[in-house]
Amino acid sequence: MPAGRPPTLTEVARLAGVSLTTASKAVNGRDRISEATRRRVLRVARELSYAPNLVAKSLVSGRSSIIGVLLRDPMVHRFAMPILIGAQSVVEQREFSAVVADARGVVDRLTDLAAVFRRRNVDGLLVVGDNQGKSPSITASARIPCVYVYGPTTHSRDVVHSTDDFAGAATVVHHLVGLGRLRIAHVTGPDHASAVEQRVLGITTHLSEHCMRLDGDIAYRPWSQRWARLAARDLLAARPDIDAIVCGSDQLAAAVLETVVATGRKVPDDVAITGYDNWAVFAQETDPALTTIDMELEHLGATAVNDLFAMIDGQRVGGGTRHHEGALVVRGSTDPRPS
Amino acid sequence: MPAGRPPTLTEVARLAGVSLTTASKAVNGRDRISEATRRRVLRVARELSYAPNLVAKSLVSGRSSIIGVLLRDPMVHRFAMPILIGAQSVVEQREFSAVVADARGVVDRLTDLAAVFRRRNVDGLLVVGDNQGKSPSITASARIPCVYVYGPTTHSRDVVHSTDDFAGAATVVHHLVGLGRLRIAHVTGPDHASAVEQRVLGITTHLSEHCMRLDGDIAYRPWSQRWARLAARDLLAARPDIDAIVCGSDQLAAAVLETVVATGRKVPDDVAITGYDNWAVFAQETDPALTTIDMELEHLGATAVNDLFAMIDGQRVGGGTRHHEGALVVRGSTDPRPS
DNA sequence: GACCGTTGCGGAAACGTTACCTCAACCAAT
DNA sequence: ATTGGTTGAGGTAACGTTTCCGCAACGGTC
Numbered sequence: 001m002p003a004g005r006p007p008t009l010t011e012v013a014r015l016a017g018v019s020l021t022t023a024s025k026a027v028n029g030r031d032r033i034s035e036a037t038r039r040r041v042l043r044v045a046r047e048l049s050y051a052p053n054l055v056a057k058s059l060v061s062g063r064s065s066i067i068g069v070l071l072r073d074p075m076v077h078r079f080a081m082p083i084l085i086g087a088q089s090v091v092e093q094r095e096f097s098a099v100v101a102d103a104r105g106v107v108d109r110l111t112d113l114a115a116v117f118r119r120r121n122v123d124g125l126l127v128v129g130d131n132q133g134k135s136p137s138i139t140a141s142a143r144i145p146c147v148y149v150y151g152p153t154t155h156s157r158d159v160v161h162s163t164d165d166f167a168g169a170a171t172v173v174h175h176l177v178g179l180g181r182l183r184i185a186h187v188t189g190p191d192h193a194s195a196v197e198q199r200v201l202g203i204t205t206h207l208s209e210h211c212m213r214l215d216g217d218i219a220y221r222p223w224s225q226r227w228a229r230l231a232a233r234d235l236l237a238a239r240p241d242i243d244a245i246v247c248g249s250d251q252l253a254a255a256v257l258e259t260v261v262a263t264g265r266k267v268p269d270d271v272a273i274t275g276y277d278n279w280a281v282f283a284q285e286t287d288p289a290l291t292t293i294d295m296e297l298e299h300l301g302a303t304a305v306n307d308l309f310a311m312i313d314g315q316r317v318g319g320g321t322r323h324h325e326g327a328l329v330v331r332g333s334t335d336p337r338p339s
Numbered sequence: 340m341p342a343g344r345p346p347t348l349t350e351v352a353r354l355a356g357v358s359l360t361t362a363s364k365a366v367n368g369r370d371r372i373s374e375a376t377r378r379r380v381l382r383v384a385r386e387l388s389y390a391p392n393l394v395a396k397s398l399v400s401g402r403s404s405i406i407g408v409l410l411r412d413p414m415v416h417r418f419a420m421p422i423l424i425g426a427q428s429v430v431e432q433r434e435f436s437a438v439v440a441d442a443r444g445v446v447d448r449l450t451d452l453a454a455v456f457r458r459r460n461v462d463g464l465l466v467v468g469d470n471q472g473k474s475p476s477i478t479a480s481a482r483i484p485c486v487y488v489y490g491p492t493t494h495s496r497d498v499v500h501s502t503d504d505f506a507g508a509a510t511v512v513h514h515l516v517g518l519g520r521l522r523i524a525h526v527t528g529p530d531h532a533s534a535v536e537q538r539v540l541g542i543t544t545h546l547s548e549h550c551m552r553l554d555g556d557i558a559y560r561p562w563s564q565r566w567a568r569l570a571a572r573d574l575l576a577a578r579p580d581i582d583a584i585v586c587g588s589d590q591l592a593a594a595v596l597e598t599v600v601a602t603g604r605k606v607p608d609d610v611a612i613t614g615y616d617n618w619a620v621f622a623q624e625t626d627p628a629l630t631t632i633d634m635e636l637e638h639l640g641a642t643a644v645n646d647l648f649a650m651i652d653g654q655r656v657g658g659g660t661r662h663h664e665g666a667l668v669v670r671g672s673t674d675p676r677p678s
Numbered sequence: 679g680a681c682c683g684t685t686g687c688g689g690a691a692a693c694g695t696t697a698c699c700t701c702a703a704c705c706a707a708t
Numbered sequence: 709a710t711t712g713g714t715t716g717a718g719g720t721a722a723c724g725t726t727t728c729c730g731c732a733a734c735g736g737t738c
Contacts, residue, residue, distance in 0.1 A: 004482075006457070008724060019688045024726060034686060054458045055398050056724035059693050064394065066438070066459075074424050081416040088441055097459060099405070100439045102427055118345075119393045120405075120436060143343075225624040251620060258597065281590060281620075285564040347694060358718045363696060373716060395694035399723050 007048040016044040027052065058121055067091060067124045067308060068117035070110055071102035072135050072151070078279065079297060080128050083150055086301030087126055094309060096123075107136050114142045124308045129153070131163060132193040145311035149304040150297070152194065157319035159311070161304040164323035165195045168293040169202030171328050172246055172274050175291070177207075179334060181244035181272055183215040187231045187256055188248025191220040196248055199276070203246060215239055223248075225255035232259035243271055244334075250275035250282035250292055257286045257333060272334040288332025295326040346387040355383040366391065397460055406430060406463045406647065407456035409449055410441035411474050411490070417618065418636060419467050422489055425640030426465060433648060435462075446475050453481045463647045468492070470502060471532040484650035488643040489636070491533065496658035498650070500643040503662035504534045507632040508541030510667050511585055511613045514630070516546075518673060520583035520611055522554040526570045526595055527587025530559040535587055538615070542585060554578055562587075564594035571598035582610055583673075589614035589621035589631055596625045596672060611673040627671025634665040 013023035018041060025033045026041035027050075044050075058064040069087065071080055084100070091098045099117060103109040114125060125142055129135035129151025137155035139146040148160045176184060186203060189196045200218060207213055216239045221227035228247070232255070235242065245260070247253035253275030260271050267273055267288060275283055278294035303324070311317045352362035357380060364372045365380035366389075383389075397403040408426065410419055423439070430437045438456060442448040453464060464481055468474035468490025476494035478485040487499040515523060525542060528535045539557060546552055555578045560566035567586070571594070574581065584599070586592035592614030599610050606612055606627060614622055617633035642663070650656045 010724075020724090021688055021690095021726085022686085025687090028726085030726095032684095032686060037686080051454070051458050053398075053460075053724055055394060055403065055460045056693090057726080059392075059394050059398055059695090059723090060725045060727080062693080069439075074420065077420040078416065081413060081420055084439075085413045085441060085443075088439070089443075092440065095455075097438045097440065097455065099436045100408075100423075100427070101431065101436065102424060104424075104428075115390070116434075116436065119390050121392075121394045225620075226626065229626075255624070281564075285594070287565065287568075349694075359695085360697090360718055360720095361716085364717090367696085369696095371716060376716075392694055395723090396696075398725090399694080399696050401723080 006053075007050045009050065009052065012041065012045050012048055012050050015048070016041045062121065063123050064121035065094075065096045066120065066122045067096055067098055067126060067305070067312075068114070068120075068122040069098050069100045070113055070117075070125060070127045070138075071100065072107065072110065072127065072129050073105040074102045079131075079150060082297035083128055083301035083304075086298030087149075087305045088301075089298075090302045090305040090309070098126075110136060111138050111141055114138050118142065118144065124312045126305060126308055127153075131165070131195040134194075145308055147304050147308040147311070149300060152321065159307055159317055159319055160321040161300055161307065162321055162323055163195070163295045163297075163300065164325045165198035166202035166205075167323065167325045168276065168295070169199035169246070170206040171325070172276070172291075172293060173203050173206045175328055175330070175334065176244045176246070176272055176274065177210055177212070179272065182212070183239065183242050184212070184244040184246060185216045185219075185235055185239060185242050186214050186246045186248070187219040187221065187228060187235065187252055189221065189223045189252070191218075196220070199248060215242055221252070223251060225251060228252040228255035229259045232256040236260065236263055236265075245271060245273050247273065247275050250277045250279045250290055253290050253292070253333070254282040254286050257290070261287075268332065268334050268336055274334060278329050283329070283331070286333065291331045291334040292329050293326045294329050296324065300324050345392075346389045348389065348391065351380065351384045351387055351389050354387070355380045401460065402462050403460040404433075404435045405459065405461045406435055406437055406465060406644070406651075407453070407459075407461040408437050408439045409452055409456075409464060409466045410439065411446065411449065411466065411468050412444040413441045415469060418470075418489060421636035422467055422640035422643075425637030426488075426644045427640075428637075429641045429644040429648070437465075449475060450477050450480055453477050457481065457483065463651045465644060465647055466492075470504070470534040473533075484647055486643050486647040486650070488639060491660065498646055498656055498658055499660040500639055500646065501660055501662055502534070502634045502636075502639065503664045504537035505541035505544075506662065506664045507615065507634070508538035508585070509545040510664070511615070511630075511632060512542050512545045514667055514669070514673065515583045515585070515611055515613065516549055516551070518611065521551070522578065522581050523551070523583040523585060524555045524558075524574055524578060524581050525553055525585045525587070526558040526560065526567060526574065526591055528560065528562045528591070535559070538587060554581055560591070562590060564590060567591040567594035568598045571595040575599065575602055575604075584610060584612050586612065586614050589616045589618045589629055592629050592631070592672070593621040593625050596629070600626075607671065607673050607675055613673060617668050622668070622670070625672065630670045630673040631668050632665045633668050635663065639663050 009023050010020050013020045023041050026038045101113045124145040127148045131151050134152050134154050137153040137158050139158050219231040221231050257273045265271050275290040275292035278292045283290040283292045348362050349359050352359045362380050365377045440452045463484040466487045470490050473491050473493050476492040476497050478497050558570040560570050596612045604610050614629040614631035617631045622629040622631045
């Protein structure tokens with residue numbers, strides 16, 4: 001029954017017998033309007049199922065209630081999506097929309113994409129980076145509020161929300177030490193990745209507080225089960241009395257666990273194993289399931305966008321990096337209790 | 340050095356000594372303007388690094404050069420992201436942008452989100468569904484071009500781009516039969532999923548063309564390695580002479596392969612194993628790696644958006660479902676040649 | 679009772695752009 | 709030389725809002 005074209009505020013005003021200005025005040029909750037008139041206008045608006053043309057609104061106000069989301073590298077599918085979902089939920093609460101683009105790993109494109117978004121009057125930019133290395137700061141060239149998530153930038157005063165890899169890894173070690181594990185080894189990703197580095201630091205720092213150290217050399221490997229299996233085999237050969245293996249990801253941990261079990265050792269009785277990421281298809285599918293760190297990426301995305309909105313609302317938001325600890329998820333690979 | 344506010348076309352016109360209208364013609368490549376004037380205007384535009392205000396443009400033209408992307412259920416992370424990437428690349432080529440929202444599995448929200456997008460003047464809608472079941476058609480209520488991807492809708496005349504699960508599964512079987520496999524079993528996902536159903540149909544149809552049939556009962560299981568391991572164990576016990584196992588996903592196949600190898604059988608010599616999805620973290624990490632079907636989701640997304648643009652451009656696009664076959668990727672789990 | 683502040687409402691401008699129309703100048707054909 | 713079509717250019721309306729300002733009515737205060 002509604003006409004082909006959606007109703008305009010002018011039509012609402014005419015039907016309600018008021019001026020365009022008054023109708024605008026009514027629907028926007030402005031003052032200088034009587035309660036009776038407001039109700040009358042709102043009733044007509046509802047009848048026509050009027051909805052403001054956000055484009056026009058944006059033009060006159062200079063604010064679009066759209067934020068731009070820039071994905072540096074969609075290769076990190078698995079991590080970008082939860083962040084996006086978390087961000088999206090906040091965006092929606094605020095009755096904003098999110099336009100999304102990805103730079104396909106070409107960092108220079110971030111600046112170009114930001115420029116396009118600016119022509120669309122976006123009110124802010126969320127840049128989803130990469131915890132393996134730094135993303136270029138586009139804050140200066142963008143001239144609108146920018147928040148970075150899941151990865152550092154080249155500019156230290158940028159507002160960055162990152163996972164706390166140091167603390168996460170330390171938590172894992174704390175858990176293992178609490179269980180009485182003494183000979184702990186580490187199998188992880190490539191050593192040039194900053195997340196890997198931070199986690200190693202977290203592990204070694206925490207261990208040395210207990211006057212302990214990692215057993216054997218740290219196995220820096222590609223993020224691959226194939227390599228993890230080899231690493232585990234080598235490790236068990238070199239250090240047959242190992243009693244815990246901290247892995248840099250659930251993907252690695254799944255392969256390590258499989259290999260350890262294949263040697264006849266019991267998990268967790270003989271060797272406890274931990275992962276990182278709480279990636280369900282790995283963490284919940286091994287036998288026993290993996291103790292791991294959930295980085296709470298949805299929450300990370302949501303928090304980052306909240307900061308972005310604060311900046312959009314004109315509040316002063318201090319620069320620097322916010323670290324999100326994430327949560328330890330204890331499962332059978334370290335804890336023998338039935339889960 | 341540019342001023343705080345981006346330059347407007349009016350400013351370009353004034354500096355170039357022409358009227359606003361003429362400047363508009365120049366930058367938009369309209370006719371009724373001399374080549375000399377156009378060049379002069381363009382030069383000034385470049386100097387000021389003028390870029391049209393897309394919001395204003397959208398308001399007057401009624402077209403925003405934005406498309407809306409609706410995710411029915413972000414749970415299917417793994418599949419939605421490549422589709423999004425593929426879609427995005429076409430969107431970008433056309434100098435469009437994409438606004439994204441997800442319905443978090445609540446299908447009714449699709450309609451609401453579509454309404455919000457319409458207030459933003461989006462020129463079309465891409466609905467990313469789910470190959471497990473039907474998504475509600477929002478074509479009628481949206482009143483703008485709609486294309487659905489990765490999952491059927493409730494309305495048969497909708498433009499839908501889907502993976503061809505029937506053909507994909509048939510291709511796999513064809514490959515196995517060509518390798519001389521005679522006793523083929525099937526381990527797959529839950530039987531209420533339409534993709535599962537189609538694949539089973541593809542398998543059985545193709546087999547019966549060769550006067551063959553599946554060996555043993557089809558194992559319908561959750562999408563889980565845990566269940567796949569059990570299924571494989573049962574299968575090998577019931578049919579110890581099986582020589583091929585077709586799996587409904589790489590995730591299942593990885594667990595099945597692991598279990599088969601654990602019984603001392605050689606893959607592919609004794610038992611060939613196939614997956615589905617070409618999900619790298621599974622398909623390329625087993626030993627040997629998995630022969631599988633790559634659904635080419637990026638291409639699927641791109642093709643769907645191309646159709647959407649055709650509709651936006653006013654071309655008539657016939658309703659119905661387009662099936663994308665995907666590609667067979669042969670690896671060591673079926674083919675003994677070194678890869 | 680004159681004055682002033684408040685309240686309710688509407689007129690008009692502004693946002694930056696495109697589309698439509700008009701107008702003058704020019705060239706070619708009658 | 710008049711006509712008629714084409715070309716380059718500009719004036720103006722329109723898109724749907726919000727915001728600024730003005731105006732009338734009203735109530736209270738000295």
